Amino acid sequence: MENQTRLHLVLIPPPLKGHITPMLQLATILHSKGFxxxxxxxxxxxxxxxxxxxxxxxxxxxGLSKTQITxxxxxxIASTLNTNCVSPLKETLVHHIAKLExxxxxxxxxxxxGFFHFIDxxxxxxxxxxxxxxxxxATNILTYHVCAHLQTKGYLPLQDSKSLDxxxxxxxxxxxxxxxxxxxxxxxxxxxxxxxxxxxxxGVIFNTVESLEDSSLNHLHHLYNVNLFPIGPLHMIANxxxxxxxxxxxxxxxxxxxxxPRKSVLYVSLGSIxxxxxxxxxxxxxxxxxxxxxxxxxxxxETVTDVSSWLESLSEDVKLGVVERGCVxxxxxxxxxxxxxxxxxFWSHCGWNSTLESLCEGVPIICQPYFGDQRVxxxxxxxxxxxxxxxxxxxxxxxxxxxxxxxxxxQEGEELRKRAIELKHEIRLSxxxxxxxxxxxxxxxILSMNV
Ligand code: UDP
Numbered sequence: 001m002e003n004q005t006r007l008h009l010v011l012i013p014p015p016l017k018g019h020i021t022p023m024l025q026l027a028t029i030l031h032s033k034g035f036x037x038x039x040x041x042x043x044x045x046x047x048x049x050x051x052x053x054x055x056x057x058x059x060x061x062x063g064l065s066k067t068q069i070t071x072x073x074x075x076x077i078a079s080t081l082n083t084n085c086v087s088p089l090k091e092t093l094v095h096h097i098a099k100l101e102x103x104x105x106x107x108x109x110x111x112x113x114g115f116f117h118f119i120d121x122x123x124x125x126x127x128x129x130x131x132x133x134x135x136x137x138a139t140n141i142l143t144y145h146v147c148a149h150l151q152t153k154g155y156l157p158l159q160d161s162k163s164l165d166x167x168x169x170x171x172x173x174x175x176x177x178x179x180x181x182x183x184x185x186x187x188x189x190x191x192x193x194x195x196x197x198x199x200x201x202x203g204v205i206f207n208t209v210e211s212l213e214d215s216s217l218n219h220l221h222h223l224y225n226v227n228l229f230p231i232g233p234l235h236m237i238a239n240x241x242x243x244x245x246x247x248x249x250x251x252x253x254x255x256x257x258x259x260x261p262r263k264s265v266l267y268v269s270l271g272s273i274x275x276x277x278x279x280x281x282x283x284x285x286x287x288x289x290x291x292x293x294x295x296x297x298x299x300x301x302e303t304v305t306d307v308s309s310w311l312e313s314l315s316e317d318v319k320l321g322v323v324e325r326g327c328v329x330x331x332x333x334x335x336x337x338x339x340x341x342x343x344x345x346f347w348s349h350c351g352w353n354s355t356l357e358s359l360c361e362g363v364p365i366i367c368q369p370y371f372g373d374q375r376v377x378x379x380x381x382x383x384x385x386x387x388x389x390x391x392x393x394x395x396x397x398x399x400x401x402x403x404x405x406x407x408x409x410x411q412e413g414e415e416l417r418k419r420a421i422e423l424k425h426e427i428r429l430s431x432x433x434x435x436x437x438x439x440x441x442x443x444x445x446i447l448s449m450n451v
Contacts, residue, residue, distance in 0.1 A: 006036035007108035007450055008100060010093070011133075014081060014115040015045035015062065017272040018353050019135045022207045023113060025238035026133060027055055029231070032241035033443050035108070040092060042085065058096060061088035070275055074371070082118045090122055097126070108450045111205065114141075129449045131442075133205045136352045138230065139172075139216040139380060140373040141206075143179055145223060146170045177379040179372045202445055203227030207234045207356065209427050210434035212385070229442045231435050233356040233427065235335055253296055254336060256327040260294050263344030263417070266408055267337050267363075269298035270349040274370040276303060278310060280395040285314055287400020289321030293408045296327045296337065338363050344417065345407045350377040350388075359387065362424035364416035366391055366407050387420040389413075 009030060013023035024047060027037045037055045041047060042062035049057045063084040064077070093107075100106055109129045112119040123130035134141055146169045163175035208230045210217060221228055231237070257265060268288070270276070276284075281304060288295050304310045307330070311322065322328065334354065337343060338361040346358045347366040355377045358365055365388040367378035381388030389412075391403050407413040430436075 005105065006034055007446070008038065008105060009035045009446070010038045010040055010058075010096070010107055010110045012040045012089070012110060012112040012116060012119060014078075014113050015042045015064070016115070017045070018351050019113050019115060020045065020047055022135050022234050022353060023111075023133060024052065024055075025234035026111070026205065026207075026231070027052075028238040028241050029234065029439065030111075030443075031055070033439070035446075038096065040089065040096075042081070058092050060085065060092040070273060074273070078115060082116065085116070086118050086122065089119070090126070093122070093126055093128075109202070109446045114204075129202055129446075131202045131205060131446075133207075135207055136373040137216070137355075137377060137380065138206050138208050138213045138220055138228070140179055140352070140376045142216045142220055143167075143170060143173065143376055145220070147178060172384055173376065173379055177375045179374075179376050202449065203229055203442070205229045205231060205442060207232040207352070209233065209430045210438070211426055211430055212359075212380075212423075227441070227445060229438045229445075231438045231442065233360050233435075235353070235357060236360055236428075236431060237435065237439070251329075251333055251336075253327050253329050253332050254340065257296065257337065257340045257342040260342040262341050264408075265294040265296055265340075265342045266291075266345045266347055266366075266404060267296050267332075267334075267343050268347040269332065269334065269354070270347075270368065270370070271351045271354065271374075272300070273351075274349050276395070278304060281310065282314065283395045283397045284400055285311075285322060286318050286397035288404060289318050289325065290397060290401040291404035291408070292325070293404055294325050294342075295404075296329070296332065296343075298329055298332050301330055335361075345404075345413065347404070347407075350374040350381060352377055355381060359385070359420070359423055360427055362417070362421040364388065364407060364413060364420045366403050368393055385419070385423060387416050387423060389416065 011023055011027050013020045024039070027039060031037050031054055038058055039047065039055050040058040040060060042064065043059050044062045044064040046059060047057070062081060064081065097107060107128055109131060110119070110123055111131045111133050114132045114134050120130065146167065149169065165175050167173045167175055167178065203226050206228065209232050210230045213230070217228055217230055281299070288297070299307050301307070307328065311319065311328065314322070335357050338346065338357050343363055345366065346363045347368065348354045348358065350365070350367050350369045351374060365381055367381050367388040368391055369375040369378040378388065378390065382390040389403060389407055392399060407416070
């Protein structure tokens with residue numbers, strides 16, 4: 001495509017950090033393949049255009065301005081966005097199409113996040129080819145299909161936080177691992193998710209690796225007969241092309257890591273949405289100090305209004321322990337942290353991006369899922385890939401101490417670390433193998449719609 005006019009793609013992420021980041025990574029990769037990229041995004045949580053000078057940005061109205069997305073209001077906000085954004089996005093796209101037509105150009109394809117399920121009918125109405133991008137694991141999407149099916153067979157309620165029974169048709173998961181939220185109408189939710197697979201004419205992109213999720217990808221292909229493009233891990237592929245990122249000064253936490261012995265630090269970060277009570281944070285702090293391991297801990301400002309005062313409120317010995325062994329930050333450059341040789345373990349909520357980032361660096365995980373797909377990922381990490389410790393999730397200092405030492409000190413942790421390194425090499429091979437082939441397949445697919 002080098003000597004021709006670039007074909008135009010419009011990529012549409014929802015306003016969630018864990019969705020925007022992989023969409024921008026996909027955009028970087030597709031730009032390197034010769035496409036011109038426009039990101040259509042909500043005003044709420046909008047990406048910063050000056051960090052991505054090679055893309056065009058099209059903001060559209062969402063009606064959410066001051067909202068904060070938490071695990072408690074997640075489903076309501078998803079539903080509000082899928083209603084509020086219909087007309088504004090339509091207007092924005094119509095305007096963009098008209099602008100391109102003046103130069104005899106058109107949108108070659110829109111790539112939208114499956115979170116925005118309303119976009120399928122909008123694309124059809126505007127006669128635009130569309131592809132869905134899924135930012136969770138393929139296994140997670142498969143569970144939605146299976147849940148919808150089980151529901152029709154009368155399994156209710158589907159999610160049971162205690163049941164260890166295996167789910168029929170999906171035997172690697174127990175009922176307690178299902179990603180179903182506490183919904184008033186789970187049927188609509190499940191239906192909207194599986195709809196984005198069954199209706200899309202061109203295909204579904206996954207940020208995953210074929211060798212990790214072979215059986216779920218085959219199962220999905222068999223069920224829906226759509227093109228599946230497992231192009232992952234996107235953050236690693238995008239890194240190869242992303243030479244425009246602004247060079248920033250090294251974060252303080254990296255200098256802190258530089259002074260720690262190899263594999264001696266536990267990185268603690270429970271994602272960009274999950275929230276905890278101060279009481280739980282205090283138990284975490286006490287347990288971490290009692291474990292006598294080094295730790296780098298991300299506490300987001302939304303979790304505690306004033307981290308310094310909370311730290312001050314801890315007992316003297318815990319405070320001293322945090323100063324001696326810990327580094328507490330509001331945000332960390334996570335991929336860089338996980339790649340650092342001082343990091344020997346990750347205590348994670350098991351969001352899909354965090355899961356992939358950890359797998360790519362061979363770092364074993366203490367799995368503490370909160371909601372949605374995190375439970376599925378935790379099960380994959382602990383039961384299928386065997387690089388994670390399933391944890392009881394009771395935020396109590398002695399339990400915290402025990403689990404940290406299991407991962408960082410005991411033989412059990414060493415075994416997980418060995419397995420994580422093997423998996424890391426396997427994933428890296430896929431960069432020039434299956435993921436590269438899937439990317440070529442995606443490019444061909446888009447081009448074939450525009451000959
Ligand atoms: N992240 C980061 N620094 C932090 C915490 C999180 O860079 O201090 C990034 C992390 O690398 C990942 C994303 O935020 O790419 C979180 O996405 P994930 O899917 O793991 O979880 P979510 O926040 O969506 O629950």
